[in-house]
Amino acid sequence: MQSPPTPHSSSKYHHPYFTPAEVEYLSIKQRGKLSVTQEDRVRQNACAFLESLGARIGFPRRTVATAQNLYHRFHLFFPRKDFNYVDVSLASLYVSTKMHDTLKKPRELLAVSYAIRYPDLVAKSKHPGGEIDIDSMDQQIVERDRQRLLSIERLLLETVCFNFTSRMPFPYVIKLGKTFGASKKLTKLAWRLTIDCHRTLVPIQYPPHIVALANLYVAALLSSFEQPIASDPGTRTPHEIAAILGKNGDWESKYQAQVDDLEGIAHTMLDLLVQGVQIATLNNTSPRTPSSPSPHPSPRMPHPLMETLASSVPYNAEQLTRLKIQMRQTEHEPRPRQPLGSADPSALYSGDDVGLLGRSEGTVRFLFGPAGAGDDF
């Protein structure tokens, strides 16, 4: 490894996307003694926590998705053992609210976080909406949590080199859905899959238009595999869309994507769904949820959004596994990605530099791209 830059002046380059090889290498490094399963559980807890925070505050999708991306990115650079997922999630969300102009102060985020994590506090709260008055909490604890949030914020900003631009897949889901003639219902499924996709590291390995197209492909697969064809006038059937996106075609050059990108992402999404289905099936209907098991609940009853009822899960794990096997039979060669360089990307944040990060000594230049990239003026 090269000698580290001198403490008084160094440059760091924004690394917008990671290759699968980098993700693998860095994950192993930051996982430390945790097993893969344990790491995955923490990651899912963090993403679910962010989803809950987002739903209670009413953040738009872009804010929650970017927070999840920032969380994933943070733990490619920093070891899991040194940080607690709640602190990192809150800091990620705070940075995301700034990036997307959906501002909330740290204390406001903390208040909702306490409401989620401490239901007994909520029960004692006088507010009928289940909100917690943060002024009534122990201010030492609140202030400690706030300081932790802000210190992680600083580290997060450095992992993105202060680059606040962020294109999201969501608009592309709709644009591409309409372009490919998908029904609104199919596009809605693709939208939801795109939301769930941010629980994986796919969005930091592929550009947003490919993430969107891949989730449209997954939606089409889920709606067509071992399903009868039902035609909806004016739209293409899921079977047709799955057929188009499952092989090479003009769409690849038109939309800057390759069929193997879609396949790789689809497998990751199917694995996520299998996991989700297995967990949902393990949970029996809790006595708290409404008794109606119908997938079309009456409009008068609250919708069962707390836990997915075992009886209403639309897929089963065996079916999804059969789909994966069928896909493997016709899959395409994955495109080459950048080989793992000799410089460890997380070396940006190790060695003599570590003492500098989050401080204001010395000069560290944060650049949006390496020398030569996009310099053609």
Place this chain on the structure above:
Amino acid sequence: MSMDPFEVRIQFLALLKRLNASQQSIQKVVGFAVKYFPPCGEDLWDCIVEECQKGSINSRINILYFLDSLCETCLLVRSHSSSIGSDPVNKQYVDFVNRDIGKIVECIVPAGREGLPNLTSTKQILENWRSKRVVDAQTIDDVLSALGKRSPPVASQAPPVASTPSHKKSSHSSLSRSEVFKRIEEDRERHKRLRERRWVQPISHRAPGQMNLLSLLPIGGENDQEVLPLDVEFENDWETTSDWNEDDDEAAVDESELCFPAEGEGPMDLS
């Protein structure tokens, strides 16, 4: 302390009469209304509608902003209740708003010159309600179109501003200069607050710690009768997102270049 319905009504009327543009005042009245919804909801609603019909133009717009906060709170309470497994709570005052919205808007923006000061704010709130599906989209569209169909007031007529403070107040309320300025300032603050909250989506209470993927939730039927809070953003974006165009072609090329190496490029130089 439990009050009889008569007492509740009296207290509520007093609160309504003192309602002003501030958040503090609004929240106080909202709290009272929500607390006494069972069993006095219908009665309190009647008080609100009555105040819309009888109050000054300024107090009517104050009521509309109050209704906005009231609806927000009712939906929050409903979501929270179902999340802790309490008996299902209906939407309380939101259902009344949906039922009587035509009548309310007619009162808050009366035809002619008199209603002009309230027109812009009312449209903003209606659009906000549409976007969040507080009231269903078609109903709002109908109300907005009815507002739009009215013949506009003759241009030469100035809005009712007194030129001197001693101008006599008519029953169609010409306002004093200081009242006008106060109203302008209140509008500015309220519009600013609406703008700042424009990004807020309908809320729902979801349980963390489980892998409850959105993809596994029921996708709903074809009719748009009940839109799940989590789908409202999709519904709005479906209506407003432009088709794939050249800007998207360029963006796709940019992002692909950042993500995938061009021929011959080695790994990123991280030095």
